[in-house]
Amino acid sequence: MPSTVQAESTNTTTTRMVHPLLQQFQQLFFVSKLVGILPQDLEKFRSKNVLEKSRNGAFYMVFTLIIYIILYNLLIYSFGEEDRTLKASQSTLTFVIGLFLTYIGLIMMATDQLTALRNQGQLGDLYDRILAVDERLFREQCVVDNSHISGRIKIMLIMTFFFEISILIATYIKLVDYTQWMSVLWVVSAVPTFINTLDKIWFAVSLYALKERFEAINTTLEELVATHEKFKAWLSGGDPYMDDSHSLDSSQPPPQYDSNLEYLYKELGGLDMGSLKGSGRNKVAPVAHSMNSFGESVQTGQKPQMNPMTVNMAHESELSNATKVEEKLNNLCQVHDEVCEIGKAMNELWSYPILSLMAYGFLIFTAQLYFLYCATQAQSIPSLFRSAKNPIITVIALSYTSGKCIYLIYLSWKTSLASKRTGISLHKCGVVADDNLLYEIVNHLSLKLLNHSVDFSACGFFTLDMETLYGVSGGITSYLIILIQFNLAAQQAKDAIQTFNSFNDTAGLMGAATEMGNESSTTTILYDLMTTTMMTPID
Template sequence: MPSSEPEVQPLLQQFQQLFFISKIAGILPQDLEKFRSRNVLEKSRSGMVYMMVTLVVYVMFYNLLIYSFGEEDRSLKATQSTLTFVIGLFLTYIGLIMMGTDQLTALRNQGKLGELYERIRLADERLFKEKCVLDNSCIGRRIRIMLIMTVLFELSILVATYIKLVDYTQWMSVLWVMSAVPTFINTLDKIWFAVSLYALKERFEAINATLEELVMTHEKFKIWLRGESDNTTSLDSSQPPQYDSNLEYLYKELGGLDLGSMGKGSVAGSGKNKVAPVAHSMNSFGESIETASDKFPRNQMSSNLVYESELANVSKVEEKLNNLCQVHDEICEIGKAMNELWSYPILSLMAYGFLIFTAQLYFLYCATQTQPIPSLFRSAKNPLITVIVLSYTSGKCVYLIYLSWKTSLASKRTGITLHKCGVVADDNLLYEIVNHLSLKLLNHSVDFSACGFFTLDMETLYGVSGGITSYLIILIQFNLAAQQAKEAIQTFSSLNDTAGLVGSVTEMDNGSSTLHDLVSTTMLTPTTG
């Protein structure tokens, strides 16, 4: 009986460690036993209940954390500007909102997520049939590196803040651990998206590499044909080289050769400035043929070796190109489905990153001015901890944007490599096939966005960086205006108090003078009677 084992290794087999950690943290509701035995993601009622319980527990303890450390926040409005108070109040809950978005989205998409990875497995089998070999071991290494970096960042921020900025002599300070839960859960969820996106990029690059290999194989074939042609049409060294009369001007420019002096009886090599015809030294893509010849030495191109090229057989290569383009279309559809599954979590992460990056720098400025800041942002009091927090937050956002951009570029590069096949083959029928397939690829490009609000590419990253700078300057200006207004009010109040005190002293002096005059008048007036 034929074996029922899959031809390729499932991608989810590399997600073992990430799945177990995510399951314990309450991010994924899928069944644990089915994943462990068959590497599939299937719905689970117990997983849904466990995930809902963890979400409620996280929300309760996070609110308890806010209440326990809220004494500073309650006095913040009275001692600081209303702007700082409002920013702190809003950003206190944005981490909780981001965590809730991740978990609720995972609950909604628990069935679609398993279908997504099953589609990737089927696409891998089709690539395997077209001799596109994929190495998924790099996926496992990438996951382990991401998990290690996540733990290091979270622990360094948590421990440094707890030791330096939290009064750990009180038992309620243990709740500070809950401040790291939203970001940790969000990072685990984004590791799933980032690694899956990287897997799609690897598949696009495997298709591109296969097409590039077809081009290189055909160039080997052409070099071999040229070597065979040179061997069969080699000229006798005693015969003079034949020159094309149409290129007479070129020969004169190159060597000052007088072609009229070369008669039939002339002997090759008898002149001093004879120039032999020079073959074209560039291939169809502007690459040096000598470079390609260096890769395939002449001793390997003997008459005993026969090179074959699939591009030389149009009927054979047409099926291969069609299959590769169909798999490319399927991977593009998988990318679009993946973007839909993570659209809301990506939007919440980008909003969180933008706001937190701006607020952390603003609160760092407030700390340098000895102004009170919200309790959950006390990490801004220490510049080193602030650098770690900003590196951790911006690293997640920048990496997802960069990876989305590179995946989109890899999908669009397939059309270029496909046209290379048509150009190097130099066959009209094959070029018509290439044109038809390239139009299909053009209509199935993939781009990643955050719920359609903006595209995840480097242009967006540039715009976000400019927005952070602009809003930070505006906040600092408002803070300066508020501080100046507060100082003016305090100065005015102190002047009023001084004026009132001077007025009281003046009235007392006037009263004393009146009393003195009255006593003097009474004493100097003679009595009658």
Template sequence: MKKMAQQTVQPILVHFGNLFLFCKILGLYPHDLQAFRRTHTLQSSRIGTFLVVVTMIVVVIFYNLLIYSFSEEDRDLKATQSTLTFVIGIFLTYIGLGMMLTDQCSALRNQSKIGELYERIRAVDENLLRENIFVDISATSKRIFIMIALTVVCELTILLSTYIMLVDHSEWISLLWIFSCFPTFYNSLDKIWFAMTLSALRQRFFMINSALEEMVESHERLQRWMENGADGSALKKPSFTNVPFDPSLEYLYKELTHMEPVKSFNYGKNRISPIAHSLNSFGEGFETPKKQPKQSSQPPPFNMVYESELNGDIQKVEEKLNNLCQLHDEICEIGKVLNELWSYPILVLMAYGFLIFTAQLYFLYCATQNQVIPSLFRSAKNAIITTIYLSYTAGKCIYLIYLSWKTSLESKRTGICLHKCGVVADNNLLYEIVNHLSLKLLNHSVDFSACGFFTLDMETLYGVSGGITSYLIILIQFNLAAQQAKDAIHNYDDESDSLVPTTAEGNTTTFLDFFTTTFMPTA
């Protein structure tokens, strides 16, 4: 208890320093840098807003300049390949840029709301600490560093390998290729914010559930201790508690042990039972020291037995359970706000992941058939680069879906843990309290979705995987049909050219005249 009281609540944004600085330099987030350094809070900033807008304009200009510099290849694509491949290439070329602009516009629109969200998380941590629940966030910085490192490594690997192997870097304009990675890089940094905040909410759900389960386990230990004590078996007690007690020696027993002799039917007649209170909240016994101070006003350490909060004052139990449920509701509300703030970026990311995964595999097939592919998707010409790119894109989408799903499950597990308390206590009044609180938990569950279109869970991931496979097969079939039609037309033109006769003067007749004069009888 004393150690818990000495703990202080540390704002979670303390561990977001490197990520915030990285995003600030790149012009992704508009919040005030000085306020973040001083108080670790996110505050709106006009200068930051101006820098984000300027960054958006600069990236859009250079991104379009990049597309224009490689436009000759796209014109060849339109002339030599099917219209479907050309349209897919043009659409997917700009969906990445649209994804980046969605992230930045959402950050501009939600400046004040994001700061309030982290303040609410800090308030939850303070209330949890009052309930003797300390949330350890020391590993947050390490996790953020690992995610940033993975993002930088993947982006540089894809960028450099594509530039060296597949881009003609003999011209200076090829340096514009660096802007091809900006949309995905900005999006990854923004999703690190979302993922780490969501992970923080999941951790707090877990701490509440652990506190409830600890109450159940402590009560079960107490019950086992009582049963073992009644049988005189498993638990080893001090030797003086297993001998008959003479009432005339009661004063001597108090003087030596500082314990009250209790006559209980659970321990037999005239047997000493330790008082059911302990300074050790986990009920773990201490070894009896060999030497005791001669003048000590403290009771001996072995005066520690199993205790349970569920076996105490029913009003205190009701108060604690009610506080935990209120904190659970507050975390659920924070989760709903978090989902609302990132709803559009998440929807665009999932759409981007679905389309890019399908298109990249389709362009990989086109490259194996020696077909021209869009200029910005030339990474599909190399199977290794394609594998890295798809793993990187799919990793972001799958991790966010998995984390959202696990957070939702953790929030719903609180009701189960609460009912365990009522069952193990076997108290009618407490069970009524549990039923009342569980109804509140049922009405305050949290589910994460992409603007309400679909829920972020494993079922959605399964559906997306099936959709990618289906559309990929359809695109390949259309490509095969288009190539067969082109080959048939090409062969027909070759045969037609071979059947066209040439006159002595070098003039040619039409295929119709040749057919008429050859096969039709003369009059």
């Protein structure tokens, strides 16, 4: 009965000390709820910091999606005057690209909202699993700090508003005829990218939280290694606190311990004086402390000023006892597996939105540069891409779009590397301990880690890593060159046709003039012949 009460008290303390990750998502949730990205219940999140399904929230999301689609099509119709003459004035390639890319932003937005509507129940379970992982890490004395998550969310929101407002206002002032009242619909052009960015902030922050938990596990294992190295240095007569401010002089010999004080050592650290005999491995070291408290004479001139009651203690390393550390290593590896499973579940929830974002980024980046080239050649471009007429607005828009894609790829890559580095940190424990039993434990656990690595992909089409980023950059360059070459060929063919038509018109005019000249000469000859005949006297 007392053990049960103690266990319940421990769980209550753990729950109090571990704060849910969703507690840092307050501002992001309210903004996302307002624009219609999340269908979860608002009151449950405000009171309990949980994401629960809501029928009213689902209806509100569907309603906002329909409104956005209507307004977006109205925007295309209102600003489509020059689009209707684009095919006749420019090449068919430019017309087809503009027609396809006009709706890709709307498709991306609809993918984000419909995916969030489908995954509204699984998303809440995902953050509950993260909370359970934090509680298990806390029991292993591995605390994850979530306080800086809120600051990252604020920075992302500020950057999102800055880019969206900058692009919208600059385009509206410089490239839109704001004297007409229908120009107000230009605000709708920023809705798809704004909603997509808010959705990707949820993914990016959650992914960063997983990376923090992988790094916390790795840091705990590294601390075990560092502690054991200090312990081995202490056993060999070295100074385990050589990096601390209260370090002793390395030239000073270790103090001689009196067997009459053995009971004091046991009271202080539960250490056995008999373990000092022999030089075997994994021996328990005595307590290193200031002997002034016990009346022994030591030299104090080489030591800094310390409180006489302070005891300088070298704790036993956990890695020196394989059976004792086995449970901790096993628990850390189990938590690592659970974080990997959470990462896989998160990848499945955002697989379609990530794929649509990467496709949007690739196409928009290529098309924006292509339309910038067309604008420099005084060619007409689609109305919704009129920002390409201004190089500064183009740079801001491309920085905004590419920044989202690059950051998600980079963060996915770093999270995957952090998950794989746990195996290296685990093997360091086995190497520094130099114990056969611990080697067997490490090898067994490292096989589990090898089979539970996590990689992030876009619906399995490609992996989100730096190699993919390099391939995408090369693809954008290649397709941009191809589009420019097709545009040059189309313009040359168009100029040739116009030259040929003008030549035909000139030749026709010259032929008509020649024919008229021939007809007038014939008439003159006939007239002269008739006049001469009539005026000749008849014999």
